[in-house]
Amino acid sequence: MKSELQELLARAVTAALPEADTSRAPHVERTRDAAHGDFASNVAMVYAKQAGQPPRQLAQMIIDSLPASDLVEKAEIAGPGFINFFLRRGEMQAVVRQVLEAGADWGRGSQGAGLRVMVEFVSANPTGPLHVGHGRGAAYGDCVSRLLAFTGFDVTREYYINDAGRQMDILALSLWLRYLQACGEQLDFPGNAYQGDYVIEAAATLRAQRGDDLRIAADDVLAAQADAESPDAALDAMIARARDALGADEFLALLDIILTLQIDDIRDDLEQFRVGFDHWFSERGLVTEGAVQHALKGLSEAGHVYEQDGATWFASSRFGDEKDRVLVRASGSHTYFAADIAYHLNKLDRGFERLVDIWGADHHGYVPRVRAAVAALTGADDRLAVQLVQFANLYRGAERLPMSTRAGQYVTLRELRDEVGTDAARYFYVMRSNDQHLDFDLELAKSRSNENPVYYIQYAHARVCSVAQQARDKQWPADPDAADLTRLDTEQEQRLITLISKFPEIVENAALNYAPQTLAHYLRDLADAFHSLYNAHQFIVDDAALRNARLALALAARQTLANGLDLLGVDAPQSM
RNA sequence: GCGCCUGUAGCUCAGUCGGAUAGAGCAACGGCCUUCUAAGCCGUGGGUCACAGGUUCGAAUCCUGUCAGGCGCGCCA
Numbered sequence: 001m002k003s004e005l006q007e008l009l010a011r012a013v014t015a016a017l018p019e020a021d022t023s024r025a026p027h028v029e030r031t032r033d034a035a036h037g038d039f040a041s042n043v044a045m046v047y048a049k050q051a052g053q054p055p056r057q058l059a060q061m062i063i064d065s066l067p068a069s070d071l072v073e074k075a076e077i078a079g080p081g082f083i084n085f086f087l088r089r090g091e092m093q094a095v096v097r098q099v100l101e102a103g104a105d106w107g108r109g110s111q112g113a114g115l116r117v118m119v120e121f122v123s124a125n126p127t128g129p130l131h132v133g134h135g136r137g138a139a140y141g142d143c144v145s146r147l148l149a150f151t152g153f154d155v156t157r158e159y160y161i162n163d164a165g166r167q168m169d170i171l172a173l174s175l176w177l178r179y180l181q182a183c184g185e186q187l188d189f190p191g192n193a194y195q196g197d198y199v200i201e202a203a204a205t206l207r208a209q210r211g212d213d214l215r216i217a218a219d220d221v222l223a224a225q226a227d228a229e230s231p232d233a234a235l236d237a238m239i240a241r242a243r244d245a246l247g248a249d250e251f252l253a254l255l256d257i258i259l260t261l262q263i264d265d266i267r268d269d270l271e272q273f274r275v276g277f278d279h280w281f282s283e284r285g286l287v288t289e290g291a292v293q294h295a296l297k298g299l300s301e302a303g304h305v306y307e308q309d310g311a312t313w314f315a316s317s318r319f320g321d322e323k324d325r326v327l328v329r330a331s332g333s334h335t336y337f338a339a340d341i342a343y344h345l346n347k348l349d350r351g352f353e354r355l356v357d358i359w360g361a362d363h364h365g366y367v368p369r370v371r372a373a374v375a376a377l378t379g380a381d382d383r384l385a386v387q388l389v390q391f392a393n394l395y396r397g398a399e400r401l402p403m404s405t406r407a408g409q410y411v412t413l414r415e416l417r418d419e420v421g422t423d424a425a426r427y428f429y430v431m432r433s434n435d436q437h438l439d440f441d442l443e444l445a446k447s448r449s450n451e452n453p454v455y456y457i458q459y460a461h462a463r464v465c466s467v468a469q470q471a472r473d474k475q476w477p478a479d480p481d482a483a484d485l486t487r488l489d490t491e492q493e494q495r496l497i498t499l500i501s502k503f504p505e506i507v508e509n510a511a512l513n514y515a516p517q518t519l520a521h522y523l524r525d526l527a528d529a530f531h532s533l534y535n536a537h538q539f540i541v542d543d544a545a546l547r548n549a550r551l552a553l554a555l556a557a558r559q560t561l562a563n564g565l566d567l568l569g570v571d572a573p574q575s576m
Numbered sequence: 577g578c579g580c581c582u583g584u585a586g587c588u589c590a591g592u593c594g595g596a597u598a599g600a601g602c603a604a605c606g607g608c609c610u611u612c613u614a615a616g617c618c619g620u621g622g623g624u625c626a627c628a629g630g631u632u633c634g635a636a637u638c639c640u641g642u643c644a645g646g647c648g649c650g651c652c653a
């Protein structure tokens with residue numbers, strides 16, 4: 001509807017101003033005030049200067065040049081030079097039938113044109129359960145993925161598993177030490193190892209399976225770290241002792257045990273949060289397959305790598321980073337950054353034309369260098385989009401809950417789900433812009449009242465279901481074909497219709513801007529419009545043409561609510 | 577010190593590409609259930625869009641500066 005108007009306007013502008021640059025589609029927007037018609041455009045004011053004419057005079061010329069259309073009832077000049085469009089009676093109402101015909105596809109777009117997009121998100125280290133901070137990234141990334149897919153992109157969702165490096169060694173060590181404790185060895189568990197109960201549980205299982213196979217004397221372990229100068233050095237010494245005592249293969253097997261448990265747990269947790277991944281990508285596999293060397297070679301051949309102070313550097317400052325970065329240390333080991341470049345190159349090699357990375361906001365200093373790497377590898381600066389997700393602070397009423405991953409003191413995503421439910425959690429997570437801090441009030445999310453926007457929206461959906469059921473009970477099932485949609489002319493009906501017709505634009509905007517919060521706000525407004533109508537007028541009335549028109553409108557509202565909620569991953573209940 | 581983000585009603589926040597009289601929810605106050613779910617609706621009050629300049633037909637929105645808050649600045653991951 002909007003694009004049709006843009007088409008009409010473009011032709012009118014070309015006719016009125018043959019020499020004007022009309023390469024860009026003219027700006028057309030919804031009016032805020034019904035007195036200004038249905039749509040308005042500012043083209044006359046935009047072109048006034050280059051046309052050398054007052055805006056209102058130019059507006060008249062453009063209106064006079066408008067091609068005939070079934071869509072437009074009239075166009076008039078307003079204010080400083082706006083052109084207000086009043087649509088022909090019935091044009092807006094026609095959207096009701098469009099919605100009912102499209103059903104679950106109502107709002108689906110084709111802007112993505114099948115472009116292959118990878119959305120990588122969560123990617124939390126598998127060293128413990130997901131906490132509420134990860135939950136926000138999960139909800140956000142999932143909504144963005146759903147929106148992109150609905151807008152015509154070919155979306156793949158991936159979870160990058162950081163299963164290589166020192167943190168993994170510490171995780172394996174943590175399991176082994178707990179195992180030794182389970183065997184009855186007396187030793188103090190290090191404060192900088194993984195504290196969580198899940199390690200103790202895994203150790204108990206391991207002990208049950210393997211008996212004393214992996215046991216050595218506690219004194220032996222403690223002796224290994226006796227000379228260590230720092231807690232970190234002590235940990236490294238114990239890791240070395242464990243490798244020595246168990247053998248590298250057995251140590252790795254130990255790691256795989258707890259890693260598999262953790263990943264299974266995370267997958268299960270996310271599935272219950274209605275977040276699914278197409279692929280789980282192992283960092284370890286990347287390293288063993290020589291991907292890091294492949295990436296280094298790629299950067300090197302492009303001429304962006306040099307040696308200095310015994311290390312290998314990437315000239316990221318050429319691509320907007322504030323300084324160059326080390327890829328391979330003087331010690332010969334590659335940096336985390338080098339592995340990350342290899343991972344991004346791997347994504348590109350798999351044929352993804354656009355990459356979307358969703359990271360915690362604490363990584364924002366890392367964005368320029370990864371952006372630089374992708375630019376260096378592709379020669380383009382628009383292949384990678386990085387979206388940061390700010391942390392969520394949890395409140396219970398006015399009390400702020402403390403969070404510390406290191407100390408093992410945090411609220412898990414699972415606990416959050418158990419307490420407030422998946423629907424409320426998902427909605428609350430995405431109702432704020434991802435780059436804004438979020439204060440998540442558990443009491444509010446749980447409340448079954450009008451303070452809670454999730455229930456407000458779901459209630460609107462359930463109410464339509466209830467109305468439809470009562471119509472059936474009275475032997476008056478909704479029959480859209482028998483509806484006279486032009487009867488939908490009250491203030492409340494017009495408002496609801498207008499909002500429904502906006503849905504495709506809202507979805508497209510939310511998808512292209514990675515902004516699900518705009519959809520969340522829209523659904524709130526849509527529910528509001530429905531509740532207002534519900535209270536102002538009866539749906540089930542004797543006049544069949546009017547009754548069916550109102551029922552059709554209600555069903556269209558329900559469909560729009562359902563499609564929108566689905567994009568947020570929130571249920572649309574039949575009754576509440 | 578440098579970089580990024582933020583500052584809008586008492587509180588929490590929307591505000592798309594600059595557009596017409598800056599909007600919601602909560603809180604406060606006053607109404608609405610013999611009629612489709614009151615988890616709802618209607619109404620009232622509430623603003624120096626942090627501050628100061630600039631750009632222009634027009635600025636909460638763009639630019640510059642100031643103030644305030646948050647985060648990030650490793651041959652860590």
